[in-house]
Amino acid sequence: MMADLEMLRPWIFLASGILLTLLISVIRTESKRPAQISALLTVLGTAIFSFKSPPSEAVFLFSGALEVSSLSLFALGGMSVLAAMFILGTGHYLTREKIHISDYYHLLLILVLGGSVLVASRNLLLSFIALEVMSLPAYTLVGFRRNDSRSNEAALKYFILGGAMGAVFLLGSSFIFGATGTLDLSAVFTESKGGTSLLLQLGHLLVVLAFLFKVAAAPLHFWKPDVYEGAPTPVTGIMATIITSASFLGLIRLIHMIDFSSPGTVGYLELMKSALRVAAIASLVVGSSVMITQRSLKRMLAYSSITHTGYLLLGVLGAFDEKVGITSVLVYLLGYCVMSTGAFVLLTLAKAPADTGTELIDLTGLIKRSPFLTFLWTVFFFSMAGMPFTVGFFTKYSVFMASLGGGETVLVILAAICTVVGAYAYLRAIALMTMRDAAPAAGDWEFSPGSQIVAIVAAGFVLFLGIIPNAMIQYLKGIPLIH
Amino acid sequence: MIDYPLLAFSAFSTIAILGSLMVIFKKNPVASAFALVAVFFSFAGLYALMSAHLVAALQILVYTGAIMVLFVFVIMLLNQDRPVEDFKSSSGIFKLLSGIAVSGFVFALVKVALLARSLTPRGDMTEEKISELGGNVKAIAESLFSDHVLQFEITSFLILAAIVATIALAKRKAHSGRGHS
Numbered sequence: 001m002m003a004d005l006e007m008l009r010p011w012i013f014l015a016s017g018i019l020l021t022l023l024i025s026v027i028r029t030e031s032k033r034p035a036q037i038s039a040l041l042t043v044l045g046t047a048i049f050s051f052k053s054p055p056s057e058a059v060f061l062f063s064g065a066l067e068v069s070s071l072s073l074f075a076l077g078g079m080s081v082l083a084a085m086f087i088l089g090t091g092h093y094l095t096r097e098k099i100h101i102s103d104y105y106h107l108l109l110i111l112v113l114g115g116s117v118l119v120a121s122r123n124l125l126l127s128f129i130a131l132e133v134m135s136l137p138a139y140t141l142v143g144f145r146r147n148d149s150r151s152n153e154a155a156l157k158y159f160i161l162g163g164a165m166g167a168v169f170l171l172g173s174s175f176i177f178g179a180t181g182t183l184d185l186s187a188v189f190t191e192s193k194g195g196t197s198l199l200l201q202l203g204h205l206l207v208v209l210a211f212l213f214k215v216a217a218a219p220l221h222f223w224k225p226d227v228y229e230g231a232p233t234p235v236t237g238i239m240a241t242i243i244t245s246a247s248f249l250g251l252i253r254l255i256h257m258i259d260f261s262s263p264g265t266v267g268y269l270e271l272m273k274s275a276l277r278v279a280a281i282a283s284l285v286v287g288s289s290v291m292i293t294q295r296s297l298k299r300m301l302a303y304s305s306i307t308h309t310g311y312l313l314l315g316v317l318g319a320f321d322e323k324v325g326i327t328s329v330l331v332y333l334l335g336y337c338v339m340s341t342g343a344f345v346l347l348t349l350a351k352a353p354a355d356t357g358t359e360l361i362d363l364t365g366l367i368k369r370s371p372f373l374t375f376l377w378t379v380f381f382f383s384m385a386g387m388p389f390t391v392g393f394f395t396k397y398s399v400f401m402a403s404l405g406g407g408e409t410v411l412v413i414l415a416a417i418c419t420v421v422g423a424y425a426y427l428r429a430i431a432l433m434t435m436r437d438a439a440p441a442a443g444d445w446e447f448s449p450g451s452q453i454v455a456i457v458a459a460g461f462v463l464f465l466g467i468i469p470n471a472m473i474q475y476l477k478g479i480p481l482i483h
Numbered sequence: 484m485i486d487y488p489l490l491a492f493s494a495f496s497t498i499a500i501l502g503s504l505m506v507i508f509k510k511n512p513v514a515s516a517f518a519l520v521a522v523f524f525s526f527a528g529l530y531a532l533m534s535a536h537l538v539a540a541l542q543i544l545v546y547t548g549a550i551m552v553l554f555v556f557v558i559m560l561l562n563q564d565r566p567v568e569d570f571k572s573s574s575g576i577f578k579l580l581s582g583i584a585v586s587g588f589v590f591a592l593v594k595v596a597l598l599a600r601s602l603t604p605r606g607d608m609t610e611e612k613i614s615e616l617g618g619n620v621k622a623i624a625e626s627l628f629s630d631h632v633l634q635f636e637i638t639s640f641l642i643l644a645a646i647v648a649t650i651a652l653a654k655r656k657a658h659s660g661r662g663h664s
Contacts, residue, residue, distance in 0.1 A: 103651040140648035181605035
């Protein structure tokens with residue numbers, strides 16, 4: 001039992017930090033600093049604990065409900081680091097927008113806890129609870145911009161649609177229980193070796209559908225641009241990175257609760273693959289074509305993240321091949337999180353008037369006003385477009401190769417075309433910064449040391465991993481998905 | 484010879500389905516709320532049929548007792564005594580697509596039901612095992628605090644998040660009401 005508790009150290013540390021942050025924010029109501037520092041120390045400590053001693057092999061705790069493995073600890077550590085970057089880099093935004101800082105940090109930590117348990121969960125009941133623990137703070141944080149009706153509308157929209165999709169997940173789980181008599185993923189896996197009944201297929205499809213909504217794969221993406229635009233910018237960044245990563249890793253785990261390598265499931269494998277193919281194609285086409293028509297920078301990044309969902313689904317399709325595995329998805333998620341963190345932290349610096357949000361026009365002539373910001377934006381835009389020497393190039397390369405390994409040639413060609421279309425939007429933004437004079441209506445950009453440091457670190461990682469990607473790929477290759 | 488459990492199952496299911504349709508289609512919110520009470524009661528009946536007596540009792544206590552009272556209370560506070568008239572009509576394509584999706588789903592459900600033929604209980608908690616463990620309450624308690632203790636603990640964080648979220652949103656109203664923050 002003591003050994004088990006030792007395995008759980010990162011989670012216990014995070015949970016204690018959550019309670020401590022709540023306590024501090026109740027006692028020290030007059031100052032905002034203590035809650036921020038407590039939250040920062042909590043996520044940093046959690047990251048250290050989860051990266052320090054990766055287990056040599058996976059351990060299953062709580063009757064097999066929780067998996068402590070290199071994958072779940074990597075996810076927990078990664079999410080903690082991302083949360084630390086957002087806590088460090090976006091404090092000035094919260095002060096400017098008069099957001100309840102202590103509640104904000106408390107909810108952010110609970111979100112990280114939910115996301116990490118979702119990745120580690122091997123039980124449908126625990127997955128559902130973790131999904132809700134992750135989503136409930138997100139619904140609230142989206143509505144934290146007090147007097148903005150768009151923020152309130154986004155929160156309500158996200159809450160209602162998210163609640164409905166939670167119900168779809170539950171319906172799917174109950175079908176799976178009806179078909180197999182268990183909610184344990186390993187037991188379902190064993191049960192499905194002989195083939196899948198129609199009830200099991202229906203339940204599994206519903207569960208996957210709920211997660212495709214969470215990652216906003218088209219045609220379930222309608223909430224994303226509105227919610228991204230209405231949410232406070234740091235929260236948008238947290239949704240784009242932490243929630244997307246947790247949902248994608250949860251999605252892969254739940255897809256592979258069926259044993260697709262056994263001959264009894266060949267028919268269902270084709271059905272599942274074509275469903276994912278449709279979602280990937282729709283996300284790529286909708287994301288990249290609508291992205292080039294946007295005037296709002298935040299909406300452009302929202303559609304950009306829908307495109308990234310499409311690329312990630314290519315990696316998910318490749319992962320059906322046992323030899324390819326989930327490495328390409330992990331590589332893409334890591335690269336995507338680094339560049340999104342940088343981009344959204346930079347976006348918090350825009351002092352846009354609240355009624356319009358940050359528009360592309362605010363970027364015009366930025367090179368004359370702040371060459372340094374222009375450089376950082378260029379790095380992140382280049383990386384999102386997939387230019388060589390940035391991490392974005394290797395992430396795209398790895399999902400394309402994984403997908404080609406799975407025999408999805410047509411899909412990869414289509415994705416390459418969408419990359420070119422998407423690159424136009426990013427290059428246009430860069431051109432606005434460097435080649436145009438500042439438009440009269442262009443908004444100002446704030447200066448904040450914390451965000452500059454975080455953006456520099458993120459840009460450094462984007463370039464470092466883009467030039468020397470081998471270490472990253474080797475490290476991520478050692479993280480398998482355990483059935 | 485009448486199959487009483489099947490008869491009760493059909494009756495409760497029919498009430499549940501008709502009730503939930505009424506929840507959606509009734510324009511008076513109070514009527515919708517009371518249709519929901521009927522749905523909750525028939526669910527309790529279904530649970531009792533599956534020998535889950537504790538769940539049936541909790542269903543009535545929590546849902547019909549507590550949650551429905553809150554529902555009706557909120558309706559009273561909102562003072563929405565007129566039927567809602569201005570439902571926006573959605574576009575034809577959306578209606579067509581959702582119609583196809585729903586009918587496809589219902590078709591699949593019917594197919595599954597026809598294939599299953601009879602209702603067989605699943606899972607390792609059979610009636611014999613429950614009575615061996617000493618009844619519903621004891622069996623649930625043991626399972627909750629041994630096999631499912633992690634789910635129990637994570638749920639407490641869910642409730643904590645819900646409390647903080649509620650206070651954060653409510654506090655916001657008080658602030659803007661006073662005109663400063």
